[in-house]
Structures are given as structure tokens and as C-alpha cells.
Amino acid sequence: MTKRFNTGYKITVIILSILVAMLIGAVILIAIGADVLKTYLVILTEPLKNKIGITEVLLRMIPLTIVALGITVAYRSGIINIGAEGQMAIGILATTAIALLFPNLPSYVLIPFAILAGALGGAFWGFIPGFLKAKLEVSELLSTVMLNYIAAQLYTFFLRGPMLDPAELTMGSGTPQSMRLTRNLDLTRLIPGTRLHSGIFIAIALALLIYLLLWKTSYGFKMRAAGAQERAARYGGINVPKYLIIAMVISGAFAGMAGAIEIAGVHRRAIEGVTSGYGFSGIVVALFGGLHPAGILPAAFFFGLLLYGADMTQRLVGVPANMVQVLQGVIILVIVSSKMILANPYLQQRVETKWLALTKQSRKEVQA
Amino acid sequence: MEHTTRTINSLRVEHITKRFPGVLACDDISLSIGKGEVLALVGENGAGKTTLMNVLMGLYHPDEGKIFINDEEVHFKSPNDAFACGIGMVHQQYMLVPNMTVLENIALGYKQAWKGLKLDLALVRRQVKDVIGKYGLTVDPDAYIWQLSVGEQQRVELVKTLCLGARFLILDEPTSALTPQETDELIVLLKRMAGELSIIFISHKLQEVKDLSSKVAILRHGKVVFQGTTSDHSSSDIAALMTGHEVVLPHNTGEACCLGPMLQLKNLKARSDRGFLALDDLSLYVCKGEIVGLAGVSGNGQRELAEVINGLRHVESGQILFDGQDIANFTPAQVIDAGMGYIPEERNTEGIVPSFSMKENFILKDSTSSQFNRHAFLNNKEIDRNANELREKFDIRSPNIEVAAGSLSGGNIQKVILAREISRNPKFLIAVYPTRGLDMGAAEFIHKQLLQKRNEGVGILLISEELDEITNLSDQVAVIFKGKIQKVLPSSKASRRRLGILMAGVKDDEEI
Known part of the structure; x- marks a missing residue:
């Protein structure tokens, strides 16, 4: 009973925090003169009304999930990775390079190879702040954010220079993008007429993998110990700096993979703006999902819904899609506050007593 | 609540009951303290002493029961209410700002000295001097907190509490961080103060209970199991009542011999x-x-x-x-x-990972040992078996092996650490x-x-x-x-x- 109550309590608090966030969002919507009810209705229901809408939500769920899983590994190990955006960009560059260099490899070799390259690229970009933190105590908040800028410039440099589509040169339009990558890299589209690709299975498999890693293996045990109480971990003989670096490498690798899969599954070429804030939204998804794969999957779906729904509001109600970013910010604030509520066992006790009293009463009424 | 300066002639609590998740912390507790009395509140860890004091301080609301001051019922909605009635508490952790002087620390809470944005430090200084002179406390008002030893910081806390108008002192394990010399000094000081104030103090150390208190109340599992005059009972009587059985601290009787x-x-x-x-x-x-x-x-x-x-x-x-x-x-x-086995000084932050469950803490040093680990995967069956065995053998009182170690009482946390270290042979x-x-x-x-x-x-x-x-x-x-x-x-x-x-x-x- 208590355990069931516990889970129920947590879910209720999270749902309440969504409602509070939406209320605060409503104030902003009123301020810009929008129709609040209609806007929310569009965001939350319009995408789910047809096949295309649903698949587009699922499509956005893929990078969100993978990035959030990586963030979770870092967060649980005591390091906050805000650099997923940059790690994703480097991952995309690595994947693109492989695809450009080996266009004739068969799919079953090229796809794993390219995704691995993306993972390695992201891992390298995650290793830098991890190493700096472990060895020199450089704050990861600073280093990851700064590396985001460097990655963004590198990305632009490669797309405008070495990787620029030769066709753009001849046409002279100069759009910074790579050429259409080889078809051998394409991830299968699952439903004809939609963009949903097989990357969704990779995302779900990775969620399972992270669950096993963090909660079922000794590596995860050590990482979580290092993150939960560094002193005790050190005392227990755990090499905390080593696991910090490993965690950041994994975190970066996941962001890089998210980028690689986004390229192979959706865009099929490296273009500007592929990362489109997934690196940051991933942090929100990870926190919203309770830093646990089982929570991240639904959280990623919810944010996929918000992102796609926001595109629709722009068209249907004339509310700028950026509103979703405002909502995201509000949700982060509300979630952090709701953590305080969750951490208060006395409040929980009071709620439980009242709940028990209520259910007893209603049961009596039913009997009568 | 009105800020009064009336002396507290008596403080009485009746039938105080307080429940926490899964625990009955205070169970129908009734106590009374008169002017000039020193009540020692003793009991094992988790017996409900601190909870009771927090009820008196207005931090918790009792589920049942009443508090009377001078035979008038009072309701404390917050610590401010308790304070307005003249009840002041010195906690185990001192609440002082290290890079401010003693005077500035006291001024922080001294409302009369604040006039708009202006702070009348001279007024605070006079008040501090008064209190220091009255009770013979030696504190330098201009010293910075970080310069002071733990014992001196505690005196600052006392001066602070008294300056702010406390006429009834609650001290939570006042000697736990003091050296033997500082403890002796504190006891002399408190004895002197007891002439004008009433004091409740929580302690584990029976020697100081004997030295200082006039009355003693023993709590066990949230109940008052004994109340009486301290001088009528020996330390070993009190120890026996506290734990419910005769306590004889063991002695090393073995032959001292060096085996290398x-x-x-x-x-x-x-x-x-x-x-x-x-x-x-x-x-x-x-x-x-x-x-x-x-x-x-x-x-x-x-x-x-x-x-x-x-x-x-x-x-x-x-x-x-x-x-x-x-x-x-x-x-x-x-x-x-x-x-090497090691029982560290900081049991809550170094000896355990507080947010980890008890069973996870048992394998903190052994997550890769062949006993608990197969091909990098944790062997949960063995981990559970080990945890249940240690919990039984070391008499660790917890609802189960899944509870967060940090939620256990100090004694049980120490048993978890000891169990882990000893079981590793x-x-x-x-x-x-x-x-x-x-x-x-x-x-x-x-x-x-x-x-x-x-x-x-x-x-x-x-x-x-x-x-x-x-x-x-x-x-x-x-x-x-x-x-x-x-x-x-x-x-x-x-x-x-x-x-x-x-x-x-x-x-x-x-x-x-």
C-alpha cells in the first residue's frame, strides 16, 4: 500500500506541477493577447489527431530520449552536462565525415559505423569537460557551455568549408549544408508517408541499456555513489575522478548518437540548426523524467508533443512557437520547486492519513 | 503573540503526542519544570527527546496535548511564538555567521536595535555587556566567529539566546562537541545560571546529568518511563532505566601481549x-x-x-x-x-551514502567482489541475503533493508558502518x-x-x-x-x- 501510495504521490505532484506551469504560462499568453484555452488545446490535442501528427511527435521523442539518457548518466554521477548541444554537433560532423568518406559501404556496415563515429565524436566533446573537472576542478557548468560555442563555430566552419555541398558551390547559393549523404546511411522509414524511422527502436533499447548500467551493474553503482555522496564514495575506495570522466564520456556519446541518428533518420545531410535546442530540452526531459529511463520515455513523448504542438499554434492560433521555450523554462522552475515538496515526508504523511481516511469513508459509503 | 518579559515560573506539558511517518515519536508525554530547576532529559537515540523539544520550540505542532506556561495554556504556531514567551534553544549545530563578529551575530536577531535601515550596535553592545556581566560569561564581543573554538562559539550562542530575552533555556546535547575541560567549564556556568533561569538539557552523558540537573526524566520509545529527583538515583540506575536493561560498559580484561x-x-x-x-x-x-x-x-x-x-x-x-x-x-x-577497516569520523557523509539504501551501503566497498558481482552485474540475491544477515546480527533497527541509510538514527547508522567493516574481516x-x-x-x-x-x-x-x-x-x-x-x-x-x-x-x- 505505502509503496503504491508513494508512486502515486510522486506522479500526482508531477502532474500538479505541469498544471501550475500551464497556469503561469496562461498569464503570459494572456499578456500577449492570445486565446489561452485554444492555444493549450491545440498544443496538447491537435498533434494527436492524425497519423502524421503522432509520428512527428514520436520523431521528436527520439533525440530527446537519447540526449536525456546521457544527461541522466552524468547527473547521477554528480556532474551536470549542459554541453549536449555541442556534443551533438560534433557527433553529426563525425557521422557526416564517415558517410562522405565511405559512401559505398553497405548499409549494415555503414550505419553502425557512422553511429559509432557520432558517439565517439560526442564522447570526445564530453571527455574534455569531464577531464577538466576531474583533474583540475574546472566547473563543468562553464566548460560545457563554452564548448557549446566552440562546437557551433566548428560546425559552421565545416559546413561552409570542407563539407560544403559541391552543388551549392556551382549553384552559388551558398547554403551551408553538406551534400545529400549516401542512401546506404538512411534509417528505414517505418510508416509510409511519414518520417518516423527505426531510430525509435534504438532509443528504446538505449533506455533499457542505461537502466541496466545504472541500477544493475557495479559500474552504475559506483557512478551513482560518486554522484550521491562523493566523500563516502572516495572512502569506499571508488576512484571518483575516473567515474566522473566515464560518466561524461557516456553522456557525450549519447548526445553524439542522438545527432547521428537525427542525420541518418530525418535530414539525411548535415544542415544548420539540426540540434535545434535538443541538447537543452534533453536536460528538461531528464529532470522531468525523474532521472530514470522509465520516466524519461513518457517525458520525452510529452516534450515531443509540446515541440510539435508549438509549431501548430503558430499556424492555427498565431501564437509564436517560442512560447514552448517559455513553457519549458517555467516547467523547470516548477519542477525544482516541486522537488522541495517531494522531499518533505511530513507533508506526505499528512496527505496519506487524509487519503486513507477518505478512502475508508467512501468504502463505508459503498457498503452502506 | 505578545512579546512578554514576565518570568517563567513554571512550564508544563501535558499528554503531548506526536506522530511521524511510521513512528510514534512522542507518546503521551507529561512533564513540568519550575523556576530555577534544571531538568535533564535522557534517553536513547530516537527516544523522542529532540522531537519533544521541537514541539516546545514551536517547530512541530503536537498531534495531541497542551503546553502551559505559568498555568496558562499557550499555542505555538512557529518558533517566534515560543520565543516571544521567553523560551530559547541552543541547538547542536550552532547557527552563527563565521565571518561576522560576535556582536554582529547577536545584532542579527535583535529586533529592538534595528531602526529602519539603521542598526544601533551600541545598544546591542550594552545588552551583551549586561548579560556577560550578569552570568559571568567570558566572550569577546569583537572577536570573529571563525577565530573562536567550539566551546567559545557555544558561549556566544548562549549569550545570543539570553540577549534576545530567553528566560527558559533548552540545550540540545550541549557537551557533545566540547573537550573535557570545556565541558567542566560549561557545567559550572550553567549551574550559576540555573539560579535565575529554568533549563532543560538533553544529554547522553550520565556524569553531567548527575552534576548539573535537579530533576531527571527518562524517555524510551517516546514515553516517559521515569521522572524523579536526580540526587536520589545513581548513574547506573539511570542507565538501566534508559535502556531498559542493566548497562555495563565492557572493559578490556585481556592480557596485553604483542603478537607482532x-x-x-x-x-x-x-x-x-x-x-x-x-x-x-x-x-x-x-x-x-x-x-x-x-x-x-x-x-x-x-x-x-x-x-x-x-x-x-x-x-x-x-x-x-x-x-x-x-x-x-x-x-x-x-x-x-x-x-584495512575504517570507521570514519563523519558517519553521515563519509561512512555511508545517505541516499542509498541500507543494503547498497553494505556493499559500498565490495561492489566488484566476486561475492556480489558476476560479470559486472550485481548479484541482488546475495546482496539481499547479506543485508538481512547483517541487519539481524548487528541488531540494526530499521523497517527493512531497503530504507535510505541516511534516514536511520545515528546509532543505527553507526551499526551499519560497523557491520560492513567487521563483516569484511x-x-x-x-x-x-x-x-x-x-x-x-x-x-x-x-x-x-x-x-x-x-x-x-x-x-x-x-x-x-x-x-x-x-x-x-x-x-x-x-x-x-x-x-x-x-x-x-x-x-x-x-x-x-x-x-x-x-x-x-x-x-x-x-x-x-
Whole structure:
């Protein structure tokens, strides 16, 4: 009973925090003169009304999930990775390079190879702040954010220079993008007429993998110990700096993979703006999902819904899609506050007593 | 609530009951204290003492029961209400701002001195002087908090509470962080104050209960099991009532014999966090099957010594020979693998991962051992079995093995650490303040376990400030002062007086 109550309590608090966030969002919507009810209705229901809408939500769920899983590994190990955006960009560059260099490899070799390259690229970009933190105590908040800028410039440099589509040169339009990558890299589209690709299975498999890693293996045990109480971990003989670096490498690798899969599954070429804030939204998804794969999957779906729904509001109600970013910010604030509520066992006790009293009463009424 | 300055002639609580998730913390408690009385509130960890005091302070609302001051019922909605009635509390953790002076700290809470944005420090100074003069407290109002020792900080807390108008003092384990000398001073001071104030103090140490209190109330499992006049009862009576059984702290009765050195420290030098030499050419050895008690006022290098041996602090020079092998500057994992057990000083932040479950904490050092691990995957069945076995064997009181270790009481946390360290079958054990803040029952248990390990041939370095603990358990007593060993003497020759002199840094010449 208590355990069931516990889970129920947590879910209720999270749902309440969504409602509070939406209320605060409503104030902003009123301020810009929008129709609040209609806007929310569009965001939350319009995408789910047809096949295309649903698949587009699922499509956005893929990078969100993978990035959030990586963030979770870092967060649980005591390091906050805000650099997923940059790690994703480097991952995309690595994947693109492989695809450009080996266009004739068969799919079953090229796809794993390219995704691995993306993972390695992201891992390298995650290793830098991890190493700096472990060895020199450089704050990861600073280093990851700064590396985001460097990655963004590198990305632009490669797309405008070495990787620029030769066709753009001849046409002279100069759009910074790579050429259409080889078809051998394409991830299968699952439903004809939609963009949903097989990357969704990779995302779900990775969620399972992270669950096993963090909660079922000794590596995860050590990482979580290092993150939960560094002193005790050190005392227990755990090499905390080593696991910090490993965690950041994994975190970066996941962001890089998210980028690689986004390229192979959706865009099929490296273009500007592929990362489109997934690196940051991933942090929100990870926190919203309770830093646990089982929570991240639904959280990623919810944010996929918000992102796609926001595109629709722009068209249907004339509310700028950026509103979703405002909502995201509000949700982060509300979630952090709701953590305080969750951490208060006395409040929980009071709620439980009242709940028990209520259910007893209603049961009596039913009997009568 | 009106701020009154009336004296408190009596304080009475009736039928106070307070429930927490899964626990009945206070169960129908009734107590009364008159003017000039000192009530000692004793009981094991988790008996409900602190909860009761928090109810008196308005931090918690009782589920049932009433509080009366001067026979008038009062309701405390917040600590401010309790304070307005003249009840002041000095907590175990002092609430002072380190980089402000004593005067500024007191001014922070002194509402009368604030006029808009202007602060009348002169008024505060007068008030502080008044209080200091009245009770003979020695505090320099212009000293910075960080310059003061723990004992001095506590006096600042007292002055602060009194300046703000407290006429009824609650002290939560006031001596737990003090040195023996500071404890004696505090007791003299509180006795003097008791002439004008009523005091409730919480304590585990029966000696000070005898010395200071006029009345004693014993709590067990949230109930008052005994109330009476202190002078009518001996310490051992009180101890027996507290735990529900006769408590005899065990003594080391074994023959002191050296079965060969196990741990040899040679000319160790190491620096503290602040960069000064915390260990200065320290040498000491401990044999197999021997307990060496390391006595000393805390801050003389004890923490650094324990960390250096366990690979948690860099050794500048010197050797640590462990079973013949030099383990100086090994990593913590290597030291653990060499067979070292360590009960650290900070049990809540270093000895356990508080958010981890009890069973996870049991394998903190062994997550990769073949017992709990197969191909990198944790063997949950074995982990559960191990946890249940240890929980039973070490009498750890918790609802189950899944509870977060940090939610356990201090005594039970210490048992978790002890269980882990002992079950790993170490060759040597370092125990730092193993019973600090624990009640008699838990201390008895831990002492017995340490003695049993000694008799099994494990060498133990016991670092403690409790002289009784050291003399009861040790074969040899070493005294540390400013990072050096002052003297090593057999336990039989280590009288309290002699140890006290050595701990103060005076060279011992009794034998010459």
C-alpha cells in the first residue's frame, strides 16, 4: 500500500506541477493577447489527431530520449552536462565525415559505423569537460557551455568549408549544408508517408541499456555513489575522478548518437540548426523524467508533443512557437520547486492519513 | 503573540503526542519544570527527546496535548511564538555567521536595535555587556566567529539566546562537541545560571546529568518511563532505566601481549586542508590483537592521521608499514584491499551514502567482489541475503533493508558502518570517535564488538576524546598533541588526570 501510495504521490505532484506551469504560462499568453484555452488545446490535442501528427511527435521523442539518457548518466554521477548541444554537433560532423568518406559501404556496415563515429565524436566533446573537472576542478557548468560555442563555430566552419555541398558551390547559393549523404546511411522509414524511422527502436533499447548500467551493474553503482555522496564514495575506495570522466564520456556519446541518428533518420545531410535546442530540452526531459529511463520515455513523448504542438499554434492560433521555450523554462522552475515538496515526508504523511481516511469513508459509503 | 518579559515560573506539558511517518515519536508525554530547576532529559537515540523539544520550540505542532506556561495554556504556531514567551534553544549545530563578529551575530536577531535601515550596535553592545556581566560569561564581543573554538562559539550562542530575552533555556546535547575541560567549564556556568533561569538539557552523558540537573526524566520509545529527583538515583540506575536493561560498559580484561606489529607509523608528515603540518614526525605502532587508544583534544591531527592511513590524504614523508608493506600514498582502494577497516569520523557523509539504501551501503566497498558481482552485474540475491544477515546480527533497527541509510538514527547508522567493516574481516580496524553522540545501549554494543575483534587477533587503533572509552577498551594509550605522539603508556597507568595533563601538551615526567 505505502509503496503504491508513494508512486502515486510522486506522479500526482508531477502532474500538479505541469498544471501550475500551464497556469503561469496562461498569464503570459494572456499578456500577449492570445486565446489561452485554444492555444493549450491545440498544443496538447491537435498533434494527436492524425497519423502524421503522432509520428512527428514520436520523431521528436527520439533525440530527446537519447540526449536525456546521457544527461541522466552524468547527473547521477554528480556532474551536470549542459554541453549536449555541442556534443551533438560534433557527433553529426563525425557521422557526416564517415558517410562522405565511405559512401559505398553497405548499409549494415555503414550505419553502425557512422553511429559509432557520432558517439565517439560526442564522447570526445564530453571527455574534455569531464577531464577538466576531474583533474583540475574546472566547473563543468562553464566548460560545457563554452564548448557549446566552440562546437557551433566548428560546425559552421565545416559546413561552409570542407563539407560544403559541391552543388551549392556551382549553384552559388551558398547554403551551408553538406551534400545529400549516401542512401546506404538512411534509417528505414517505418510508416509510409511519414518520417518516423527505426531510430525509435534504438532509443528504446538505449533506455533499457542505461537502466541496466545504472541500477544493475557495479559500474552504475559506483557512478551513482560518486554522484550521491562523493566523500563516502572516495572512502569506499571508488576512484571518483575516473567515474566522473566515464560518466561524461557516456553522456557525450549519447548526445553524439542522438545527432547521428537525427542525420541518418530525418535530414539525411548535415544542415544548420539540426540540434535545434535538443541538447537543452534533453536536460528538461531528464529532470522531468525523474532521472530514470522509465520516466524519461513518457517525458520525452510529452516534450515531443509540446515541440510539435508549438509549431501548430503558430499556424492555427498565431501564437509564436517560442512560447514552448517559455513553457519549458517555467516547467523547470516548477519542477525544482516541486522537488522541495517531494522531499518533505511530513507533508506526505499528512496527505496519506487524509487519503486513507477518505478512502475508508467512501468504502463505508459503498457498503452502506 | 505578545512579546512578554514576565518570568517563567513554571512550564508544563501535558499528554503531548506526536506522530511521524511510521513512528510514534512522542507518546503521551507529561512533564513540568519550575523556576530555577534544571531538568535533564535522557534517553536513547530516537527516544523522542529532540522531537519533544521541537514541539516546545514551536517547530512541530503536537498531534495531541497542551503546553502551559505559568498555568496558562499557550499555542505555538512557529518558533517566534515560543520565543516571544521567553523560551530559547541552543541547538547542536550552532547557527552563527563565521565571518561576522560576535556582536554582529547577536545584532542579527535583535529586533529592538534595528531602526529602519539603521542598526544601533551600541545598544546591542550594552545588552551583551549586561548579560556577560550578569552570568559571568567570558566572550569577546569583537572577536570573529571563525577565530573562536567550539566551546567559545557555544558561549556566544548562549549569550545570543539570553540577549534576545530567553528566560527558559533548552540545550540540545550541549557537551557533545566540547573537550573535557570545556565541558567542566560549561557545567559550572550553567549551574550559576540555573539560579535565575529554568533549563532543560538533553544529554547522553550520565556524569553531567548527575552534576548539573535537579530533576531527571527518562524517555524510551517516546514515553516517559521515569521522572524523579536526580540526587536520589545513581548513574547506573539511570542507565538501566534508559535502556531498559542493566548497562555495563565492557572493559578490556585481556592480557596485553604483542603478537607482532601490524601497523607501524614511522616519522609521518602530512598537511591539513589549511596547509599547516597536521602530522609532524608522528611515530606509533599497533600490534595484532591489541587496541591502542589515541587520546587527544580534537584538532591535534587525529582526522589527518586516519585519512593518511586510509589513502585519503597525501603523505609528505614517512612510512606506513601495514603487515610489513609500506602503504603510504596508496589509493583508498589499495588500502582497503590490503585489509584495512575504517570507521570514519563523519558517519553521515563519509561512512555511508545517505541516499542509498541500507543494503547498497553494505556493499559500498565490495561492489566488484566476486561475492556480489558476476560479470559486472550485481548479484541482488546475495546482496539481499547479506543485508538481512547483517541487519539481524548487528541488531540494526530499521523497517527493512531497503530504507535510505541516511534516514536511520545515528546509532543505527553507526551499526551499519560497523557491520560492513567487521563483516569484511579486516586485518586491522581504525575507529574514529566510534560512539560520539550515541546512547549507552549503542555504545555498549559497539564496545563489545570492538573487544571481540581484538580477541580474534585484529589490531585496532581507537581514536576518541572520551577518556573513559579509551581507558576501558585500550591495551595501550597514546596521547597526540599538535601532530606528535606525546607519550604511549599502558592502560593501567593512564589515569584521567595524567591523560588530561598530557593532552594539554605538558610533557609527562611522572616516570622519571
